[in-house]
Amino acid sequence: MASEALLSEDALYSEIRGQRLLGFLLFLISDCILFSSFIFAYLYMRSSVAVWPPPGVGKADLYVAAVNSIVLFGSGATMHYAIEGFKHGKRGRFLGFMIATIVLGSLFLSGQAYEYSHLAQLKTTWPGSTYGASFFTLTGMHGFHVFVGVVFLIIVLLQTLRGTYDRHRYFGLTAATLYWHFVDVIWVALFFLLYVY
Amino acid sequence: MDQVVLERTIAVIGALIVGASALTSLAGEWKKTGLDDQVSKVMLGLLTVGCVIVILAATGVVGKV
Numbered sequence: 001m002a003s004e005a006l007l008s009e010d011a012l013y014s015e016i017r018g019q020r021l022l023g024f025l026l027f028l029i030s031d032c033i034l035f036s037s038f039i040f041a042y043l044y045m046r047s048s049v050a051v052w053p054p055p056g057v058g059k060a061d062l063y064v065a066a067v068n069s070i071v072l073f074g075s076g077a078t079m080h081y082a083i084e085g086f087k088h089g090k091r092g093r094f095l096g097f098m099i100a101t102i103v104l105g106s107l108f109l110s111g112q113a114y115e116y117s118h119l120a121q122l123k124t125t126w127p128g129s130t131y132g133a134s135f136f137t138l139t140g141m142h143g144f145h146v147f148v149g150v151v152f153l154i155i156v157l158l159q160t161l162r163g164t165y166d167r168h169r170y171f172g173l174t175a176a177t178l179y180w181h182f183v184d185v186i187w188v189a190l191f192f193l194l195y196v197y
Numbered sequence: 198m199d200q201v202v203l204e205r206t207i208a209v210i211g212a213l214i215v216g217a218s219a220l221t222s223l224a225g226e227w228k229k230t231g232l233d234d235q236v237s238k239v240m241l242g243l244l245t246v247g248c249v250i251v252i253l254a255a256t257g258v259v260g261k262v
Contacts, residue, residue, distance in 0.1 A: 018232075021232055021233055022232075025232070025236065061262075062254055062260050062261070062262050063201055063204035063205055063208060063255065063262070064204060066204065066205070066208035066212075066251050066254050066255045067204050067207050067208050067211070069208075069247065069251050070207070070208055070211035070212055070215060070248075070251055071211075073211075073212070073215045073219075073244055073247050073248055073251070074211065074214075074215045076215075076219070076240070076241075076244050077215050077218040077219055077222065077244070080219075080222045080237070080241065081218075081222075084222075084225075174233050177237070178233060178236055178237070178240070181236075181237065181240035181241070181244070182240065184240065184243075184244055184247070185240055185243045185244065185247075187247070188243055188244070188246060188247035188250065191247065191250065191251070191254075192250055195254065195260060196250060196253075196254050196259050196260040
């Protein structure tokens with residue numbers, strides 16, 4: 001009788017988890033559409049001028065951005081190791097990689113702040129040019145997502161320490177991992193479009 | 198060492214390490230079939246692509262300084 005009740009509870013959780021996952025993926029898709037709109041606007045502005053960035057406008061440093069990108073991509077790898085550690089019951093490994101992810105995410109934001117100050121010295125500002133407007137809008141919006149992600153990770157870490165999740169029920173962790181990977185992948189597109197292309 | 202050389206070196210070494218980690222993780226995820234696992238596979242694959250772009254940019258193959 002007790003095992004039947006446990007079984008039905010597991011089935012119910014499995015169904016709820018599926019619905020939550022679908023809802024979260026729909027949220028990520030809507031966020032993807034938001035970024036796509038801004039990327040399209042950037043490409044439209046960029047294609048409407050002969051020289052990009054416009055003459056006299058300071059450009060963001062490719063190599064600083066490359067190092068900063070690796071910091072963010074590295075955090076994606078540590079996040080993956082963190083959730084795998086949790087799934088396999090390795091608490092120390094989970095905590096270490098989770099903290100590493102939070103530190104790397106914060107480092108990325110610091111790198112972005114350094115880049116903004118460098119651009120300010122070059123007189124590249126938000127209202128000063130179409131390049132500045134599109135660059136700061138896209139990277140600022142992404143930076144805001146990273147900031148939200150760092151807060152999300154801290155909350156999930158605290159919840160885990162309080163015992164909210166166990167090896168079979170950890171949707172919050174799954175959502176945090178997917179969100180962090182999403183933030184990483186958006187940066188792949190932004191790095192290519194803003195610095196390389 | 199020149200700052201630019203240092204930045205490029207860190208970017209290339211970092212991208213190699215992260216790219217290898219992402220590929221290893223992708224191989225580990227490969228046989229999993231859950232929806233979140235499938236999304237993770239796509240994300241890890243794109244992360245690897247990102248590392249390749251960083252290597253190409255840091256080595257001067259693509260991108261304008």
